[in-house]
Amino acid sequence: MPYIETSADHQFPWYVRIFFWNQRRRYGAVLEPARLWGRTPKVFAALALLYGALDRRSSPIEPALRSLITVRVSQINWCAFCVDINSATCLRRGIDEAKLADLSDFAASDRFTEREKAALTYVEQITFSDRKATPKHIERLRPHFDDDAIIELTALIAFQNLSSKFNAALGVEAQGFCLPPRKNTSDG
Numbered sequence: 108m109p110y111i112e113t114s115a116d117h118q119f120p121w122y123v124r125i126f127f128w129n130q131r132r133r134y135g136a137v138l139e140p141a142r143l144w145g146r147t148p149k150v151f152a153a154l155a156l157l158y159g160a161l162d163r164r165s166s167p168i169e170p171a172l173r174s175l176i177t178v179r180v181s182q183i184n185w186c187a188f189c190v191d192i193n194s195a196t197c198l199r200r201g202i203d204e205a206k207l208a209d210l211s212d213f214a215a216s217d218r219f220t221e222r223e224k225a226a227l228t229y230v231e232q233i234t235f236s237d238r239k240a241t242p243k244h245i246e247r248l249r250p251h252f253d254d255d256a257i258i259e260l261t262a263l264i265a266f267q268n269l270s271s272k273f274n275a276a277l278g279v280e281a282q283g284f285c286l287p288p289r290k291n292t293s294d295g
Contacts, residue, residue, distance in 0.1 A: 110278040113142040120148045126155055139279050140188060140270070154270075161263050167256035168263065171200045172223060176230055176260075177267045179210055183234045186271035191281035198285065222251040226260060233264045 119127070123145040127137045144151040162173060174197040181189030197207050209216040213227045225247045232240040248257050 108278070109139055109143065109280070111143065113146060117142075117146070119145050123148050123151060126151070134282075134284070136282065138188075138192070139282065140274050143277055143279070144273075157266060158270075161259070161266055166259060167252070168226075168260055171197065171202050172226060173263060174200050175202065175210060175223060176226060176263055178207070179213070179227055179230050180234050180264060180267040181271045182211055183231070184268065184271040184275050186275040186279070187281045188274045188279040189267070189271040190285075192284045195284035225251050229260065230264050233261070234268055 126141060127145070130137050130141055141151070144154060162170075166173065168176075174193055177193040178190060178197055181193055194207060198204065206216075206218040209218050210227075213219045213224060219227070229240060229244050229248060232238045232244050245257060248260070252260060
């Protein structure tokens, strides 16, 4: 259970209910983060549009890499829900389980390309609060991404940080897409 629950009879605006309908169709259920974000409907709508813009077919970052990025950000931010749903997306986009299992140690793994390693190193520089991206990191990206792709990569990482920090802070648990849902336990 998330730390803040949304009652079953909460009245969401019509445009939020359209997003919920689509989630039921796609996932078989309304996602818990959507129910929480939906309580601030205009922010939720803007967030959904931003996600759609970042996860589009014409993105300069291929779908499998986008998914690896979202999982790595989610791992760092301790977001069980995001690791769960984004890992399922990784598998659907052709990333094998062994590569996904190596993700937290990508730098030492031969399963990752230099392009992926450059992007994932950049992910860590942006996401870990005791680090920051430097010109050296941008230069490491340049052989693999043009300036527009680096901007979009940065936006995707920032978006996933927003999403995973929101969900982790509110205690949103895995919904069983790739990981079994956690049992509700009390830490006291």
